[in-house]
Amino acid sequence: MTVRRRLSPTERLVWAAGEVLPVNFAVTARVTGRAHPGRIRDALAAVRRRHPLLGVRLDAPGRWQAWLTSDDVPDPGLRIVTATSPDTWTQVVEQELQRPFDTTTGPLARFVLLDHGDSGDSFDLVCVYHHLVADVLSAAFVVRDVLDHAAAPRVVRQTSGPREDRPRGGPQITGAQAAPPADDLLPGRRANPADLLKLARALGGPPPPRPDRPAGPLTYTTWSLPPEETSALLTRCRAERTTLQAALCAAFAQAYGRPIRIAVPADLRRILTPSPQEAMGLYASTVFVTADATTSRHDLKAAIHRQLRPDELVPLVRVFRLLRPVPRRTLSALLLRGETKGARFDISLSNVRVPIPQDYGPLRLDALYGAANTSLSGAPLVLVAGHGGRLFFGVTSTDGAAVAELCERAMSHLGSLVPFSERPPSRAGSAPAP
Incomplete structure (x- = not known):
């Protein structure tokens, strides 16, 4: 095509x-x-x-x-x-x-x-x-x-027909076609100045100060939880009527031991019409929550769910229509200037359940790890993928030793819910065998 x-x-x-x-x-x-x-x-x-x-x-x-x-x-x-x-x-x-x-x-x-x-x-x-x-x-x-x-x-x-591992419900885009961008599938696509207020509230003020450390090389750290520990953790979250995302945010907030701003990537597919379903494209946005060592998992769940409501998410995407008159080079300069002044967040925590099979005839998908490099600040970017009954953690940063210790502390706090047999590796780049 x-x-x-x-x-x-x-x-x-x-x-x-x-x-x-x-x-x-x-x-x-x-x-x-x-x-x-x-x-x-x-x-x-x-x-x-x-x-x-x-x-x-x-x-x-x-x-x-x-x-x-x-x-x-x-x-x-x-x-x-x-x-x-x-x-x-x-x-x-x-x-x-x-x-x-x-x-x-x-x-x-x-x-x-x-x-x-x-x-x-x-x-x-x-x-x-x-x-x-x-x-x-x-x-x-x-x-x-x-x-x-x-x-x-x-x-x-050529089509996205019914299949057990595929998302269901609502109109969807089918066939070998480049699906429309998220902007064109938003409910209520007309931007208005009030969207700028929504964006300003979502970004909030400057994040709490971060320790001033020189940036090192980009490092990537990975680890995983086996099925029995993943199941125990999810069961505990359900029993508490909270979510894995809230539990992760609370664990890292405790690990920091100070007020932090957390970037939470948000899947837009559930609010777009028609849904892009399995189409390739950028169908994600980001919301922000603040937390400290005393913030409960229930409070974090409520704060995240509030940010993920359509009336909160849609303006965060729709507002970019107001930037059409701004030349691209001006946008680039503004983005660079903002980034060099410091990250808008202390940590990004992404958690996604990956609805794809494990077995493909003679091939078997044993693990799936994510990684990102989308910031000059070096703030840790944590991607957690749930697949095959396991959780796979990947963390990138430019402060390898400090972030490795941070992840160790966070997993210790998460381990207070259920015992874990494995901890994040002490050296960035080492990973367990599947």
């Missing part, structure tokens, strides 16, 4: 940000089974027909607008790396997060196949995206479709 459409206001802002700030994120699939590189390349080419944004670039970028186009864009690249240590895959993620995309040539996605060596019975697929074209959930759907096709090559499904 040929793609050609204008950037939406939200996409234009992400484009402007990407000119001066990092905007990459990655999803790593750890897979048991054999996969020849040629088969993975074929799968990526086939899956591009289902998810056209895998092969786009920016065309005619001007002061106020640009176009997304698939003209003259090759299939996403696949780099082959042989693992030389258990840390190789996290080192690859760190490198890829810091390597910018050329938006004028595309594509805005790339992949690394990490061969685990002589055994030949497992591999990692590191999937890297410019945030302009994807969010973590749609990246997971791409993983599913690539493994599906690699396991049994065939014509890629």
